[in-house]
Amino acid sequence: MLNIENLSVKVGGREVLKNINLTINPGEIHILFGPNGAGKTSLLMTLMGFQGYHVTSGLIILDGEDITRLPVNERAKRGLGISFQRPPTIRGLKTAQLLDICNQHGQDIEKLSYDLALQDFMDRDINYGFSGGEIKRSEMLQLMLQKPSVALLDEPESGVDLENIVILGEAINRLLNKIIPHNAIQSHKEIRELRKESGLIITHTGHILNYIEADIGHVLYNGKLSCMGNPREILHCLEEIGYEECIRCRSN
Amino acid sequence: MQKQLKELALSAKDKPAPYGLDIDISGFDAKPQRHMYQEDLSKLGDEERKAIEGAGLNLTCEGRSGSYVLMDRSMIHCNIVQPGVEVMDIADAIKKSQNTAGYMWRLVSPDADKYTSNAYLNPPQGYFIHILPGTKALYPVQACLYMGHDRMVQYVHNVVVAEEGAELDIITGCTTGSSLHSGLHVGISEFYVKKGAKVTFTMIHNWSEEVMVRPRTAVLVEESGTFISNYVSMHKVKSVQMYPVAQMKGENSTARFSSILVAPSLSDLDIGAKVFLQAKGARAEIISRAISTGGSIMARGCLIGEVPEVKAHLECRGLLLSEDGLIHAIPELVGKKAGVDLSHEAAVGKIAQDEIEYLMARGISESEATSIIVRGFLNVEIEGLSASLRSEIDKAVEESEKDLF
Numbered sequence: 087m088l089n090i091e092n093l094s095v096k097v098g099g100r101e102v103l104k105n106i107n108l109t110i111n112p113g114e115i116h117i118l119f120g121p122n123g124a125g126k127t128s129l130l131m132t133l134m135g136f137q138g139y140h141v142t143s144g145l146i147i148l149d150g151e152d153i154t155r156l157p158v159n160e161r162a163k164r165g166l167g168i169s170f171q172r173p174p175t176i177r178g179l180k181t182a183q184l185l186d187i188c189n190q191h192g193q194d195i196e197k198l199s200y201d202l203a204l205q206d207f208m209d210r211d212i213n214y215g216f217s218g219g220e221i222k223r224s225e226m227l228q229l230m231l232q233k234p235s236v237a238l239l240d241e242p243e244s245g246v247d248l249e250n251i252v253i254l255g256e257a258i259n260r261l262l263n264k265i266i267p268h269n270a271i272q273s274h275k276e277i278r279e280l281r282k283e284s285g286l287i288i289t290h291t292g293h294i295l296n297y298i299e300a301d302i303g304h305v306l307y308n309g310k311l312s313c314m315g316n317p318r319e320i321l322h323c324l325e326e327i328g329y330e331e332c333i334r335c336r337s338n
Numbered sequence: 339m340q341k342q343l344k345e346l347a348l349s350a351k352d353k354p355a356p357y358g359l360d361i362d363i364s365g366f367d368a369k370p371q372r373h374m375y376q377e378d379l380s381k382l383g384d385e386e387r388k389a390i391e392g393a394g395l396n397l398t399c400e401g402r403s404g405s406y407v408l409m410d411r412s413m414i415h416c417n418i419v420q421p422g423v424e425v426m427d428i429a430d431a432i433k434k435s436q437n438t439a440g441y442m443w444r445l446v447s448p449d450a451d452k453y454t455s456n457a458y459l460n461p462p463q464g465y466f467i468h469i470l471p472g473t474k475a476l477y478p479v480q481a482c483l484y485m486g487h488d489r490m491v492q493y494v495h496n497v498v499v500a501e502e503g504a505e506l507d508i509i510t511g512c513t514t515g516s517s518l519h520s521g522l523h524v525g526i527s528e529f530y531v532k533k534g535a536k537v538t539f540t541m542i543h544n545w546s547e548e549v550m551v552r553p554r555t556a557v558l559v560e561e562s563g564t565f566i567s568n569y570v571s572m573h574k575v576k577s578v579q580m581y582p583v584a585q586m587k588g589e590n591s592t593a594r595f596s597s598i599l600v601a602p603s604l605s606d607l608d609i610g611a612k613v614f615l616q617a618k619g620a621r622a623e624i625i626s627r628a629i630s631t632g633g634s635i636m637a638r639g640c641l642i643g644e645v646p647e648v649k650a651h652l653e654c655r656g657l658l659l660s661e662d663g664l665i666h667a668i669p670e671l672v673g674k675k676a677g678v679d680l681s682h683e684a685a686v687g688k689i690a691q692d693e694i695e696y697l698m699a700r701g702i703s704e705s706e707a708t709s710i711i712v713r714g715f716l717n718v719e720i721e722g723l724s725a726s727l728r729s730e731i732d733k734a735v736e737e738s739e740k741d742l743f
Contacts, residue, residue, distance in 0.1 A: 134695075157698065157704070159699075162700060162701040163701050176697075176714055178713065178715055178716070179714035179717075187701070232700060
C-alpha cells in the first residue's frame, strides 16, 4: 500500500506539488489526469526519489515504511517501479544486459521479450534509436521483470500507434495481475481480493482507459489534486468541458 | 641513403616534438642490458611472467601464429607456428635481407623529433613481421615489449609488412617490471599494408606510473587494403604522446583507429591519429573513448581528404569522473577537394544523472550504476574484429576497470 500524506515538492525553488494526499491500496489502479505542466510527472519522480525534487513537507509511506528520504534503488527494492516517459539512452549498455539487471525473480526473459515483440532488440544499446512504441514496450518489459508491488506508469500510451497500444494494454494488465484465466480455480471475487499489485498511471489523453480497467481517477491541476472519482466519468467530463471544470471545482 | 638518414637524425638530436611534455633523454640510461634467450617463457622469473601475462601475452604461445618478446634491449623469445608468417628480430631481419632495411625509416623520418633521431642513432631492436602473399594467419601474432631496468630508455623499431591479400592480427603488450620506477620507451613502428591485405594491430599499454612513452607510428595502405588499430591504455603512466599517421594511398583502402584511454591522477595522455585520404574510395574512422579519473587527456584526431570520393568520420567522447581531471578533444577535418565527405562528433562531460537514476530505478546502487555506464562507454564497437581479439580487448578493459572504482 502506498500512502502519500500532505506532500509538497519544490523543483528549482518553485513549488510544483502542493499538499498532495493519496492512498493506493493493494490491487487498485489509479489514473492521474492533468494538463501539461500540472505536476503529474513531478509526482512520479518524487515518489521514486529522483534528484531535483525536493520534498518540503509531507511523507511517502510504502507498506507502512516511511520512504521519503530513501535513495531511488532502495525504493525500487521495496517494490516501487516506474516506466519512464522519455528514458535516457545509455550507449554501450545492451538491452539484454539491462533486462538481466531487472530480472530479480528469475523469469523467462526470452519469452517475455517475445510477448512484447522485443526479441530483436537484445543486442541494441538501450533506447538508442528506439521508436516511441519500442521505448514503451521496453519500459514495460523491464517492469514486468522487476515485478513491482506499486507500478508508476508515466503516459504509457503517448507517442504509440494503435498496434502498440494493444500490446501495451495487455502488458499493463499482466503487470498488474488483471488477467484472470478462464479456468481459474478461485472465484473472480477471491482473485480480485487477493490481488496485491497496484498502479498509478499518468495519462494525458485517457486512451489507455480503453485497454485497462482502472479503479479510481484523480485530476492534478496546478500542483493540487482537485478531484477523485470514477476514471471514465472524469475522462468524460474532461472531454466535454476540459480542465476549465477544475478551476470551477477548486473555486467552490 | 643511409648517410642521408644519419645526417637527418643528427640534425634532430635535440629537436622537441610538437606535442607532449619535452623529455630530457640524457637523464635515462642508454646502456644495453643483456638477457638470456628463453625457449620456454613459463620458465621466466615470477615478476617477469606476471608482468608479461598482464600485458596480454600468452606464455604458452598456444593459439598464436607467432610470438616475440623484447626484454629491456634483448630479444629473449621468438617463435613462428604458421608457415607464411615470419616473425624475427629486426636486426636479424636486416642481416638476412637488405630489403628489410628498405622498409625502415621510409614512413617515419629520423628527423621528426629527438625521439626518432635517438632511435635511429641507437642499434635497432624490435620485431619484423612479414606475412607472405595470400597467407591468412590463423591466430594472432603476439609481441611483448618489456622494460625491467630502472631509469632505462628502450628504443624499439618494429616493421610489419603484409603482402598482397595477406591477413594478420597482431597483439602487442607493453609493460614494466615492478623494480622499474621510471623509464622512457621510444617505439618506431612502420606498417605496410599491401593490395587487398588486412592488418589489425592491437596495442595494450600497461606501464607503471613514472614511465614516459613516445611511440612513433606510420602506416601505408595500398589498394583495397585495411588497417585497424586498437589502442588500450588504462593504467597509470606519467606521459604518453603519440600521433600515428596513416597514408591511404590505394583506392578503396580502409583505416580505423580506436582508442580506449583512462588517465588516472598524474597521468598525461596525448593521443591521436591522423589519416591522409589520398585515393578514391578511401575510408577512415577515428574513434576514441577517454576517461579521466584525475589525469589529463588530449584526444586528437585529424582527417585530411586530399582527393574526391573519400569518406571519413572522427568521434571523440570523453567522460570526467573526477573534479581534477582534464579532457581536451581536438578534432580536425581538412578537405582539399570538393567531393570529400568528412565528419566529426565530440562530446566531453560527466556521467548524466538521469542515466544513473534510470538504472537505480531498476534496483541497483549508485556505484553499480556508474560502473555499468562506464563499462558501456568503453564498449567501443569495432567492425571487422575477430571474436578472439574482441575478447582479448574486453579482458584488458575488464582487468583495468577494477582500478577505476
